[in-house]
Every structure is written in structure tokens, then in C-alpha cells.
Amino acid sequence: MNKLITLLALLIGSFSLSDSYKAQPTEVPSENKFDMEDFRWLVGSWTGDGFGGISHETWAEPVNGVMMGMYRHINAEGELNFYEFLLLDENGLRLKHFNPDLTGWEEKDDMLTFEMISYSKDKIELKGLTFEKKSDTEMTISLKMRRSDGFHTEVFNMKRDL
Numbered sequence: 001m002n003k004l005i006t007l008l009a010l011l012i013g014s015f016s017l018s019d020s021y022k023a024q025p026t027e028v029p030s031e032n033k034f035d036m037e038d039f040r041w042l043v044g045s046w047t048g049d050g051f052g053g054i055s056h057e058t059w060a061e062p063v064n065g066v067m068m069g070m071y072r073h074i075n076a077e078g079e080l081n082f083y084e085f086l087l088l089d090e091n092g093l094r095l096k097h098f099n100p101d102l103t104g105w106e107e108k109d110d111m112l113t114f115e116m117i118s119y120s121k122d123k124i125e126l127k128g129l130t131f132e133k134k135s136d137t138e139m140t141i142s143l144k145m146r147r148s149d150g151f152h153t154e155v156f157n158m159k160r161d162l
Contacts, residue, residue, distance in 0.1 A: 034090040036062040038121060041133050042069070042088075048158035050141075052076050055156050057141075065089055092116040092126050136160070 042059040049055060053075040060068045069086035082105075083098040093114040097105035106112065114126035122133040130142045141156040 045161040050156035
């Protein structure tokens with residue numbers, strides 16, 4: 001019986017020890033109250049690079065603490081690859097992908113989610129995705145993706161369309 005209790009204690013202890021090795025956020029969550037109005041700098045249309053092609057992203061004014069965005073990717077040959085519909089709020093970002101014919105990638109009620117980690121006046125850090133204002137006309141979006149050979153970060157250098 002003592003061996004069984006010791007074995008269970010070791011097993012439970014190994015689970016809690018393995019949790020300590022999980023990736024930790026690079027910033028401590030902000031103690032400021034989240035206010036979507038602080039991220040009005042996203043509002044408008046942006047064009048940049050990414051995935052070896054052209055990225056277009058457009059954000060609408062916040063309504064009831066939520067911002068709506070749209071994204072499209074055009075490959076190096078000038079062909080439309082896909083669309084995204086995005087929602088950003090205090091919990092993070094939710095998105096759905098669509099093919100050029102508007103058929104969805106995710107199942108009907110499914111979506112990708114990026115949990116909010118931290119935020120400041122010029123930066124929104126989500127789990128796997130970061131938006132950073134560089135100036136009034138430039139921002140960088142960094143997307144961390146898992147690939148067969150490990151993790152890769154795709155960086156999108158975006159400029160505001162004037």
C-alpha cells in the first residue's frame with residue numbers, strides 16, 4: 001500500500017513539474033484595465049508582406065469593446081490564396097479562414113483563438129500572435145506557427161494605406 005501511495009505521489013508530482021517547463025508569456029499581463037479604444041491605431045487598411053506574397057488587413061472602429069478585422073493573402077503569382085475574418089476583444093483574437101470561393105477551413109462552429117497575454121499602448125501580445133505599432137503608418141505582426149521541423153515566426157511588415 002505504501003508503494004502505491006509513493007508511486008501516485010511521484011506520478012502527480014511529475015505532472016506538476018512538467019507544467020513548470022511550459023512556455024511562459026514574455027511579458028507580465030498588464031494591470032491596466034483593458035480598453036479597446038487604446039487600440040484605435042489598428043483602425044484602417046494596411047498592406048504588407050508575409051507568406052511570400054502580399055497581405056491586406058483592414059480593421060473597423062471598435063463597437064462594444066470588439067474590433068472586427070478582415071485579411072486577405074495574395075501569393076507571389078498575384079492569385080488570391082485565402083481570407084480571414086477576425087474579432088479582437090479583451091480575451092484575445094478569434095478568426096476563421098476562407099478559401100477564395102468563401103468555403104470555410106474550420107468547421108461551422110470552430111475558429112482559431114489567440115488568447116490575450118498582455119497589452120500596452122502600442123502592443124497587443126496574444127498567445128502565438130503579436131501586433132506592434134511602430135509608427136502612425138507602420139506596424140509589425142508576428143505569427144508563431146508550428147511546422148514539422150519545429151516552430152517558425154512569420155513576420156508581416158505592414159504599412160497603413162493612405
